[in-house]
Amino acid sequence: MSVFLDILASVGMWEAVLRIATPLILGTLGVLLCERVGVLNLGIEGIMTFGAMIGWLTVYSGGDLWTGMLVAALGGAMFGFLHALLTVPLGLSQHVTGLGITLFASSFSYYVFRLAVPTASSPPTVEPFRPLEIPLFADIPFLGPVLFNQTAPTYLALVMVALLAWVLYRTPLGLAIRMAGENPHAVDAQGIDPIWLRIGTIMAGSALMGMGGAFLTLAAFNSFFPTMIQGRGWICVALVVFASWRPARALLGALLFAFFDAYQLRLQTVVEGVPYQLFLMLPYVLSIVALILMARRARVPQALMQPYRRGER
Amino acid sequence: MRFERRDHPSRLLTVLAPIGAILAALVVAGLLIAIAGANPIRAYGLILKGAFGSRLGLSETLTRATPLILTGLAAAVAFRARLWNIGGEGQLYLGALAAPALGMIPIMASLPAPITILLCLAVGAIAGMILLLIPLGLRLRFGVDEVVTTLLLNFVAVLFVSLMIEGAMKDPLAFGWPQSVPVPDSAILPKLMERTRLHAGLLIALAMSVAVWWLQARTVFGMRARAAGLNPRAAAFAGVPLGRTLIAVACLSGGLAGLAGAIEVMGVKGYVTTDLSPSYGYSGIVIAMLANLNPIGVIGAALFSAVMFVGADSMSRALSIPSYIADVTVALSLLTMLVAIFLAQYRIRR
Numbered sequence: 001m002s003v004f005l006d007i008l009a010s011v012g013m014w015e016a017v018l019r020i021a022t023p024l025i026l027g028t029l030g031v032l033l034c035e036r037v038g039v040l041n042l043g044i045e046g047i048m049t050f051g052a053m054i055g056w057l058t059v060y061s062g063g064d065l066w067t068g069m070l071v072a073a074l075g076g077a078m079f080g081f082l083h084a085l086l087t088v089p090l091g092l093s094q095h096v097t098g099l100g101i102t103l104f105a106s107s108f109s110y111y112v113f114r115l116a117v118p119t120a121s122s123p124p125t126v127e128p129f130r131p132l133e134i135p136l137f138a139d140i141p142f143l144g145p146v147l148f149n150q151t152a153p154t155y156l157a158l159v160m161v162a163l164l165a166w167v168l169y170r171t172p173l174g175l176a177i178r179m180a181g182e183n184p185h186a187v188d189a190q191g192i193d194p195i196w197l198r199i200g201t202i203m204a205g206s207a208l209m210g211m212g213g214a215f216l217t218l219a220a221f222n223s224f225f226p227t228m229i230q231g232r233g234w235i236c237v238a239l240v241v242f243a244s245w246r247p248a249r250a251l252l253g254a255l256l257f258a259f260f261d262a263y264q265l266r267l268q269t270v271v272e273g274v275p276y277q278l279f280l281m282l283p284y285v286l287s288i289v290a291l292i293l294m295a296r297r298a299r300v301p302q303a304l305m306q307p308y309r310r311g312e313r
Numbered sequence: 314m315r316f317e318r319r320d321h322p323s324r325l326l327t328v329l330a331p332i333g334a335i336l337a338a339l340v341v342a343g344l345l346i347a348i349a350g351a352n353p354i355r356a357y358g359l360i361l362k363g364a365f366g367s368r369l370g371l372s373e374t375l376t377r378a379t380p381l382i383l384t385g386l387a388a389a390v391a392f393r394a395r396l397w398n399i400g401g402e403g404q405l406y407l408g409a410l411a412a413p414a415l416g417m418i419p420i421m422a423s424l425p426a427p428i429t430i431l432l433c434l435a436v437g438a439i440a441g442m443i444l445l446l447i448p449l450g451l452r453l454r455f456g457v458d459e460v461v462t463t464l465l466l467n468f469v470a471v472l473f474v475s476l477m478i479e480g481a482m483k484d485p486l487a488f489g490w491p492q493s494v495p496v497p498d499s500a501i502l503p504k505l506m507e508r509t510r511l512h513a514g515l516l517i518a519l520a521m522s523v524a525v526w527w528l529q530a531r532t533v534f535g536m537r538a539r540a541a542g543l544n545p546r547a548a549a550f551a552g553v554p555l556g557r558t559l560i561a562v563a564c565l566s567g568g569l570a571g572l573a574g575a576i577e578v579m580g581v582k583g584y585v586t587t588d589l590s591p592s593y594g595y596s597g598i599v600i601a602m603l604a605n606l607n608p609i610g611v612i613g614a615a616l617f618s619a620v621m622f623v624g625a626d627s628m629s630r631a632l633s634i635p636s637y638i639a640d641v642t643v644a645l646s647l648l649t650m651l652v653a654i655f656l657a658q659y660r661i662r663r
Binding site for chain 2: 042082086090092093095096097099100101103104107108110111114115118230231234235237238241275277278280281284285287288291292295296309310
């Protein structure tokens with residue numbers, strides 16, 4: 001029994017929770033923003049892949065780390081714009097368009113990666129973000145290293161949660177975004193064009209997804225390789241349902257999820273006789289369980305997946 | 314600028330849509346080839362030559378098209394009933410695993426070949442069905458959206474395959490490589506061409522296309538599935554049993570994807586590894602959309618994808634363009650197809 005508790009008492013475990021949670025927080029916030037404005041964005045898996053690739057490539061070709069994050073955000077916004085263009089003014093199926101964006105963005109990323117790095121048996125690496133110690137706070141026993149010795153993008157992700165919650169619930173823009181997800185006709189009646197509001201919000205959400213991907217190659221690891229996103233994007237889509245479309249709960253969901261992931265990684269090394277694949281299945285199974293728990297209780301934005309055309313009901 | 318629905322979308326436009334979509338995708342991919350420093354016309358010439366230019370190339374293209382037809386059908390039948398089965402990849406892997414698993418039962422070795430083949434195909438299809446019935450059950454019982462659950466189950470399925478081929482189903486003669494025990498010799502599908510990999514699975518896939526077309530166009534089940542997709546509320550009022558219809562659709566869709574896996578193992582590989590499928594399941598979604606969900610059209614769309622994948626392999630060796638260009642083109646053609654269908658249905662007014 002004590003091994004299980006030993007893991008929980010270790011600083012490394014809790015440090016890892018925040019690290020594993022960061023891309024999930026950014027991705028979940030991105031999906032949340034898109035869905036709050038009324039559009040499902042299944043492009044996330046591909047947008048995260050592209051962010052991971054282009055962020056890494058920027059740094060690999062001499063850019064600094066923050067330029068890499070910025071380029072990843074812009075790349076994400078670009079694919080978000082494509083998704084928005086197809087789903088908002090044209091009103092195409094959000095399911096199929098999103099999957100198309102994922103397939104396109106990920107294969108495009110692999111294509112560009114192979115062009116830039118044609119022959120390499122082991123993927124080349126960059127110098128990733130170093131943990132940024134926050135003076136004084138980092139000296140607090142246990143909590144210090146866990147909370148105040150993370151990389152800068154992790155702090156940024158946490159700030160983003162607060163910022164997004166503030167924008168959504170405390171500003172006119174946030175009210176318009178939420179209204180567009182519930183009843184776009186009402187937004188139009190207020191003199192705001194729901195089409196452009198949706199396009200802009202989807203781009204912002206997709207930029208967050210791109211940064212989530214870039215965190216993987218610029219902070220969590222230091223190289224890019226195909227299929228490295230491993231369904232994290234889909235997990236984010238599930239987490240948004242779990243969070244009932246609220247930013248603070250999205251943070252909670254991502255942390256809870258990352259906790260189980262960090263725990264299973266450490267259990268793998270101490271528990272013998274259980275195949276490692278069962279541990280690896282855990283994140284996906286947990287996401288499904290989260291969906292089952294919340295499916296009926298969650299308050300879905302009423303206009304989610306309904307295209308808006310002026311003059312049509 | 315606004316869009317206005319055409320009262321009678323012309324047949325011509327509907328037929329031209331996929332052709333226009335593929336051309337548009339080829340133009341964009343051609344730009345990417347040009348940026349990489351090669352001549353796109355030459356690259357496409359080499360792709361066609363690689364896919365059709367030789368007996369071997371042609372046989373490879375048809376071999377590659379076989380699972381794609383089946384996963385394309387799997388997506389098409391599900392999407393028509395608005396059952397978003399994105400889990401074709403996982404269903405294919407479980408179907409693939411089922412064939413050698415059945416072969417591990419001692420009595421299988423003594424059965425005549427046709428019976429072994431039929432049994433292996435059947436368990437493959439059933440394995441695929443089961444994996445899709447889980448998310449459908451969650452949708453019907455708890456209201457869980459099946460898009461995300463089928464996507465997540467793909468990862469679970471591949472991990473399960475990995476678990477089995479490193480554990481209970483590991484081939485002891487594979488020098489430690491993680492691969493499953495081989496399917497019984499009597500379950501190997503006969504070859505269609507000497508000294509190539511082309512096998513009888515292609516005929517099964519073609520027969521399935523016709524069978525699915527018949528089911529959809531000529532039976533009550535087909536009509537109900539279509540009605541459930543177009544307008545579930547109206548269908549329910551008209552007496553269509555929605556739950557039962559969706560379960561039947563799921564059995565058909567999951568079964569087809571599982572069949573794709575079983576056939577791939579029995580026709581090409583002979584054993585299961587975790588790189589059995591270069592995302593046949595996901596390509597199936599593109600193929601279904603390119604075919605406008607028409608089961609006969611799926612054959613043509615699957616051929617297009619197979620030509621791109623097989624041709625790009627040989628083109629990339631000659632021009633040093635990454636063969637991922639095939640994936641890019643196929644994915645792009647999904648997006649352009651969506652726009653093309655839209656343009657066939659709407660007119661643009663200023």
